[in-house]
Amino acid sequence: MTAGPGRALLRIEGLTKSFGATRALDDVSVTIHSGEVLAVVGHNGSGKSTLVKIMAGFHTADHGTIDPRSEVGPPTELRFIHQDLGLVETLSTRENLGLGSGRDGPPWLPLRKAAERRLARELTAQFGVDLDVDALVQQLSPAERTIVAIARALRGWDQDRNMLLVLDEPTAALHGAEVDRLMAVVRRVAERGAGVLFISHRLDEVLGVADTVLALRNGRVVGNVRGAEVDYAGLVELVAGGSVAALDRRDTGTGDPVLRVRGLAGRSIVDLDVTVDAGEIVGVAGILGSGRDEVCSLIFGGRRRSSGTVELADHPLAPGDLQESIRHGAAFVPGDRHQDGAVMTMTATENLMAVRIPGTESRWRRLRKKHEADEAAKWFATCGVVPAQPSMDLSQFSGGNQQKVVLAKWLRTRPRLLLLEEPTQGVDVGAKAVIHRLIAETAGAGTGVLVASSEAKELAELCDRVLVLADGVVTAVLAGAELTETRILQASVPA
Numbered sequence: 001m002t003a004g005p006g007r008a009l010l011r012i013e014g015l016t017k018s019f020g021a022t023r024a025l026d027d028v029s030v031t032i033h034s035g036e037v038l039a040v041v042g043h044n045g046s047g048k049s050t051l052v053k054i055m056a057g058f059h060t061a062d063h064g065t066i067d068p069r070s071e072v073g074p075p076t077e078l079r080f081i082h083q084d085l086g087l088v089e090t091l092s093t094r095e096n097l098g099l100g101s102g103r104d105g106p107p108w109l110p111l112r113k114a115a116e117r118r119l120a121r122e123l124t125a126q127f128g129v130d131l132d133v134d135a136l137v138q139q140l141s142p143a144e145r146t147i148v149a150i151a152r153a154l155r156g157w158d159q160d161r162n163m164l165l166v167l168d169e170p171t172a173a174l175h176g177a178e179v180d181r182l183m184a185v186v187r188r189v190a191e192r193g194a195g196v197l198f199i200s201h202r203l204d205e206v207l208g209v210a211d212t213v214l215a216l217r218n219g220r221v222v223g224n225v226r227g228a229e230v231d232y233a234g235l236v237e238l239v240a241g242g243s244v245a246a247l248d249r250r251d252t253g254t255g256d257p258v259l260r261v262r263g264l265a266g267r268s269i270v271d272l273d274v275t276v277d278a279g280e281i282v283g284v285a286g287i288l289g290s291g292r293d294e295v296c297s298l299i300f301g302g303r304r305r306s307s308g309t310v311e312l313a314d315h316p317l318a319p320g321d322l323q324e325s326i327r328h329g330a331a332f333v334p335g336d337r338h339q340d341g342a343v344m345t346m347t348a349t350e351n352l353m354a355v356r357i358p359g360t361e362s363r364w365r366r367l368r369k370k371h372e373a374d375e376a377a378k379w380f381a382t383c384g385v386v387p388a389q390p391s392m393d394l395s396q397f398s399g400g401n402q403q404k405v406v407l408a409k410w411l412r413t414r415p416r417l418l419l420l421e422e423p424t425q426g427v428d429v430g431a432k433a434v435i436h437r438l439i440a441e442t443a444g445a446g447t448g449v450l451v452a453s454s455e456a457k458e459l460a461e462l463c464d465r466v467l468v469l470a471d472g473v474v475t476a477v478l479a480g481a482e483l484t485e486t487r488i489l490q491a492s493v494p495a
């Protein structure tokens with residue numbers, strides 16, 4: 001980390017913003033300096049995105065100012081990298097950096113291309129990264145893609161200009177070593193004199209990289225601390241407003257299999273056997289491309305398997321037959337709730353009731369509405385969804401609360417088998433603790449749970465047993481004393 005703050009790049013004073021009755025930001029002030037990495041942390045709905053959106057000019061503040069003047073040099077330029085990196089996946093790094101020559105061109109094109117390739121290498125190398133700049137962006141790892149987006153955002157910047165790079169949850173989809181790689185680039189950007197503001201939910205990664213941590217709760221600043229002066233527990237306390245109890249879980253597996261999978265194959269999975277017992281929580285770990293993110297959808301049927309058998313409570317399931325899976329008691333919470341897990345433009349109640357439970361719905365509209373309202377109230381209370389307004393569109397809830405609604409939708413069905421993909425991605429520590437408790441209670445009631453996650457820590461805390469995948473096959477099975485975050489990460493790296 002840097003020796004001390006450089007010159008002020010951006011002064012934010014008294015920023016306040018309301019959406020209707022919701023106060024998203026309440027008198028937020030912070031100054032960002034050159035050479036400083038400032039992490040903004042907070043619960044879902046604490047105001048992090050609103051802060052960034054006001055900085056980007058997407059929203060206008062009700063009160064307060066953002067002053068980009070610095071003591072030295074011209075006003076600070078702001079560059080933003082959103083979660084959707086805005087890269088064209090089917091073009092190369094060189095082309096994405098704006099250096100593409102196109103297919104047609106004059107005879108000296110090869111020379112120009114070589115010069116562009118050199119420039120692209122220089123641009124990425126300044127962050128200590130060695131990339132094949134002619135490879136298509138879709139062939140790069142997620143961390144590399146983010147690095148290309150950073151290189152593009154900072155193209156043409158020289159150290160005489162004041163620069164602030166803003167990253168909105170850059171590590172949301174990354175795995176252990178990938179996070180480290182990206183964080184090293186973030187530090188490098190700051191060492192070169194820019195300021196970096198990044199939003200994160202992963203408090204452990206924040207501690208490794210941030211000079212300063214700005215903690216928000218309900219739109220207010222509840223902490224502005226130096227990274228070196230706070231530990232993990234302290235950060236959790238700041239964010240959650242109190243300590244979060246660790247999950248106290250005992251293996252509740254019964255030895256009665258609910259799921260038997262043999263010889264499963266799909267796009268990345270080559271050959272997978274797995275059995276999950278009633279009451280057991282089995283994890284699936286592995287780096288991106290290992291097959292981890294395919295397992296649940298292949299079993300559930302959302303993605304068609306190319307071979308293998310799946311038996312749910314002794315019923316063989318046909319490939320790609322979702323209805324049959326649901327009928328036999330499977331539930332699936334997909335990783336991408338925006339795309340697959342929920343309909344954001346429908347109300348929370350409509351989402352909650354989206355899976356029909358035979359025999360529970362009245363033919364009479366009024367009775368049906370009453371039943372829906374009762375169910376929504378019950379599940380909102382069980383899962384601690386806030387605000388307790390089931391008639392609101394799902395899009396208006398924060399990420400963590402959306403995820404609770406998606407989970408509740410499936411828990412209502414009292415599944416025999418619960419398949420979970422990245423159940424707490426982009427979710428704050430408080431909501432995460434609630435989701436973990438719900439999963440543990442569901443297993444405790446006899447449901448078999450299979451959970452695929454890129455977060456080794458989550459799997460170590462939650463699971464009875466973890467399968468580690470590499471290149472589509474199981475390379476390790478960890479349980480008991482062997483089941484630690486470190487062992488999962490070690491086993492995840494392909495030989």
Ligand SMILES: Nc1ncnc2c1ncn2[C@@H]1O[C@H](COP(=O)(O)OP(=O)(O)OP(=O)(O)O)[C@@H](O)[C@H]1O
Pocket residue numbers: 019022023024042043044045046047048049050051396397398399400426
């Ligand atoms: N366009 C909007 N209309 C209505 N309410 C909004 C809007 N944008 C944000 N909010 C509300 O403002 C509050 C702060 O939201 P914001 O998205 O800034 O939180 P966040 O900390 O970024 O959450 P997350 O971690 O889930 O992304 C929340 O209560 C949210 O529901």
